[in-house]
Amino acid sequence: MQSSDWNMFEREHIWHPYASMQNPSAVYPVKSASGVRLTFEDGREVIDGMASWWCAIHGYHVPELNAAVEAQLKDMAHVMFGGLTHQPAVELAQLLLSIVPNQMEKVFFADSGSVSVEVAMKMALQYWQAQGVSEKSKFLALKHAYHGDTFGAMSVCDPISGMHHVFADVLPKHHFADVNIEAFTAQIKEHHEELAAIIIEPIVQGAGGMRFYSSELLKEIRKLCDVYDVLLIVDEIATGFGRTGKLFACEHGDIQPDIMCVGKALTGGYMTLAATLCSNKVCNGIHADKHGVLMHGPTFMANPLACSVAIASIRLLLDSPWQQRVQAIEQQLLDGLEPCRNHQAVADVRVLGAIGVIEMKEPVDVQKVQSYLIEQGVWLRPFGKLLYTMPPFVMNRDDVSTLTSAMCGASRL
Numbered sequence: 458m459q460s461s462d463w464n465m466f467e468r469e470h471i472w473h474p475y476a477s478m479q480n481p482s483a484v485y486p487v488k489s490a491s492g493v494r495l496t497f498e499d500g501r502e503v504i505d506g507m508a509s510w511w512c513a514i515h516g517y518h519v520p521e522l523n524a525a526v527e528a529q530l531k532d533m534a535h536v537m538f539g540g541l542t543h544q545p546a547v548e549l550a551q552l553l554l555s556i557v558p559n560q561m562e563k564v565f566f567a568d569s570g571s572v573s574v575e576v577a578m579k580m581a582l583q584y585w586q587a588q589g590v591s592e593k594s595k596f597l598a599l600k601h602a603y604h605g606d607t608f609g610a611m612s613v614c615d616p617i618s619g620m621h622h623v624f625a626d627v628l629p630k631h632h633f634a635d636v637n638i639e640a641f642t643a644q645i646k647e648h649h650e651e652l653a654a655i656i657i658e659p660i661v662q663g664a665g666g667m668r669f670y671s672s673e674l675l676k677e678i679r680k681l682c683d684v685y686d687v688l689l690i691v692d693e694i695a696t697g698f699g700r701t702g703k704l705f706a707c708e709h710g711d712i713q714p715d716i717m718c719v720g721k722a723l724t725g726g727y728m729t730l731a732a733t734l735c736s737n738k739v740c741n742g743i744h745a746d747k748h749g750v751l752m753h754g755p756t757f758m759a760n761p762l763a764c765s766v767a768i769a770s771i772r773l774l775l776d777s778p779w780q781q782r783v784q785a786i787e788q789q790l791l792d793g794l795e796p797c798r799n800h801q802a803v804a805d806v807r808v809l810g811a812i813g814v815i816e817m818k819e820p821v822d823v824q825k826v827q828s829y830l831i832e833q834g835v836w837l838r839p840f841g842k843l844l845y846t847m848p849p850f851v852m853n854r855d856d857v858s859t860l861t862s863a864m865c866g867a868s869r870l
């Protein structure tokens with residue numbers, strides 16, 4: 458097909474994330490990706506400031522990750538995980554358990570972040586059911602939370618400011634607390650008897666508004682969960698694997714979750730894979746009912762290609778000077794974005810680890826801002842009032858400079 462033909466077909470027939478088919482916004486055809494750059498079909502090159510939605514922490518076309526996929530392909534691309542197992546799954550579980558908070562002992566492989574959240578919620582519900590405490594069937598989440606797009610996950614996303622309010626009437630009703638200690642304490646005090654679990658994104662709330670909160674609040678949430686006998690689910694899908702400057706954001710408050718979700722950067726952006734991890738307490742609790750089995754089992758559970766590339770990605774991360782890289786990016790984002798704060802259209806500038814955010818006072822005109830950014834050689838996908846970046850950790854100083862200058866320019870359009 459000629460590129461003009463397939464562009465036509467694309468616009469007519471293919472849905473994009475959170476998009477209209479009738480009034481489609483521009484989509485840019487990518488031909489290839491290498492290092493931190495995407496190459497468009499028309500030959501233009503852009504620096505990827507999104508790391509493909511937090512995932513591509515090592516950039517693209519990474520020799521070690523390519524080799525892992527190629528090697529695994531020679532053995533098998535996939536086999537079912539019901540009644541079968543394989544070394545990539547076992548090795549990945551071992552590696553994961555060696556780097557997450559040490560009370561995590563059991564691993565469930567899921568096929569996407571949202572599904573890992575569904576599994577985490579099921580674990581919490583089954584835990585209480587097995588003890589005969591079936592009234593503990595609600596969740597408490599934070600305002601501005603985002604935990605995914607499937608129904609269980611949507612029900613713990615912020616019901617008002619979140620992107621799922623069109624489903625509000627059909628979603629189960631859970632509880633939400635303002636993001637501060639007083640409000641959170643009041644909510645858990647009031648509702649603990651019906652709460653199966655608290656679910657939080659630790660330190661960084663991502664798609665619900667790119668907001669940061671303190672490690673004190675994180676610590677306090679853990680304490681209150683213990684006091685009121687409520688499980689704590691920590692959604693590290695966006696924050697995991699170094700993004701906030703710690704390997705996992707839990708470490709900012711030195712807390713132990715009961716259940717933990719990882720995804721996104723797990724495979725370095727190569728394949729879809731996520732995992733739900735839990736403590737022995739949760740696992741044993743689920744099996745307090747002697748016939749208890751965890752009721753989930755995706756078709757592509759523990760896909761060997763995905764597990765192999767995840768192993769390679771984690772090893773590559775751990776063998777790299779990732780802390781120094783993330784710290785250097787953090788400092789450069791601070792230096793580069795801080796000057797935008799003075800502009801009258803800008804409401805706030807915030808940076809944590811390899812995450813840089815300019816919050817505008819008004820919603821961003823995405824089409825206009827994107828086409829400006831592409832002229833500057835930069836790829837970003839703003840949403841709402843937010844112009845933000847979470848670049849691959851391997852981005853060099855010059856490219857980060859180009860990125861922050863383009864963001865400042867965009868904030869002045």
Ligand SMILES: *Cc1c(COP(=O)(O)O)cnc(C)c1O
Pocket residue numbers: 569570571572574603604605606658663664692693694695720721
């Ligand atoms: C992206 C994300 C999810 C959902 O992951 P998918 O792989 O898109 O289903 C869940 N929680 C958080 C915090 C996320 O950032």
